Amino acid sequence: MRHEEQVRVIEGLLRHLDEGTNVDAGHQLRNPVSAYTCGDLAAREWESFFQGHPQVLGLSADLPEPRSFFTSGDLGKPILCTRADDGEFRAFLNVCRHRGTIVEDAERGTRKNFQCPFHAWTYDHQGALVGVPKESHFGKVDRECNSLVSLPAVERYGLLWVSPEPGATFDLDALLGDLAPELESWGLERCVRHGGVRYDHPMNWKLAIDTFGETYHFNALHRNTLANDFYGNVQMYDTYGRNHRMALCMKSIDDLRTKPRDEWNVLQGALPVYYLFPNVQLIVGGPGPTLVRVYPDGPDANQSFSQVGFYIFPEILENEGARAFAERAGMTVEAMLVMRQQGFATIIQAEDYVAAASGHRGAQSGALEHVTFGRNEPALHHYHNTYREALGMEPLEVVEAAQDL
C-alpha cells in the first residue's frame, strides 16, 4: 500500500475513533432472504461465478519450488496445479486421458511426474504424456493429442488464478483494476505456506462472505476475542471495481498518535481485509496473509465450505522482536505462529460461522422477507449489489430514512 494511502487510512480511522463515527453508506438496504435460500439463484451463481469466472486457488507459496503441485476439487471438477522445472505455474484437469481416472490423489507435495494409479500412464508437470506402459501391446498412443487438458492459469502479485473452463481467456488487470498496484505492493510472492484448514458449513456461501463484511458485530459476537484487540464498528472502506478493501481498526492504532506520519505503517494500526470477486477474502497483517476461499457445495443454496490458507512473511522467523516476544511466552516463534492461526481459525469457526449458520436457519424459517444492511456496513451493500449486477439483477431496495439519529 502506498505510504500516502497508509496515512489516509490511519488518519481516517483515528478521526472515526475521535469523533465517534464510522463509515457511512448513506442509507440502509434490504436484501431478500431468498438470496440465501433460492435454488435457482444458487444454480446461476454456480454457473456464473464458480464455473465461468477466474478463481484464486492459492498463493505462489502453494507451489514453493519446481516440481511442487497441489490438487483442488473446490470447483466441482478435479484440478491439478503444478510448477514445472521452468518455474511456470500451470493448471490442468486432473483426469487421465486413458480412461478418465483421477491422476493425482494427494492434496499437495512434490513429484517428478504424475502417474495414474489405474494403468500407470504418466504425465509431467507441463501436462505432457510421457509414459504409456506396454505400448507395444496397447497400441501406439499419440502423445501430442493425449496431454492433460490444460486450464488457463496466471500467477500474478503472488496469487494463483485459474479458469475452470478450458479455452477461456481472462484479463486479470481488468478484473483487479486499481487494486493491482496495491496487491503488488505487499510482495505476497515471498510468503511461505504455514498450514490450512477446511470448514464445512450448513449455510449459503454468501453468509460466510457476509461475516467478513462489517465490524459492527465485534463488540457483541467477538466481545471476548477480537474485541480485545480491535475497536469494533470503526473501519475504513474502499472499492476497486467489483473488489473492495476494508481496513479494520486495531487498538494498537493509539501507539501511532505520538509517531510522526512518515513513520506510520498501516499494519501497526489497521488490518486490511480485501474482498476479491467473487469468493475470496485476503487478510494481510500480523506475521503474514490469510486467504479465505468460500465455495458453495455445487449449486446447493444451503451448504458451503471455506478453505483457509495461512501464510507468513519469511522475515518474521528471523525477526528479533518476534523472537523475544515468543521467548517471553516460553515458546518458539514457530509455535507462536501456530497458536495464533489456531486462534484466528477458531474465531471464524466458533463465532462467525456459527452466527452465520444461525442466520441461514433464520432465513429458512419463513419468519422474514428480508434482512437489513446498515449504513455502517457498506461492504455488504457493495458485495450484494455487485453479484446482483453480475447476474443482471436489479440493485437492492434502499430503505428510505425514517429519521436521522
Ligand code: FES
Ligand atoms: S485410466 Fe489412467 S492409465 Fe488407465
Ligand SMILES: [Fe+2]
Ligand atoms: Fe467476525
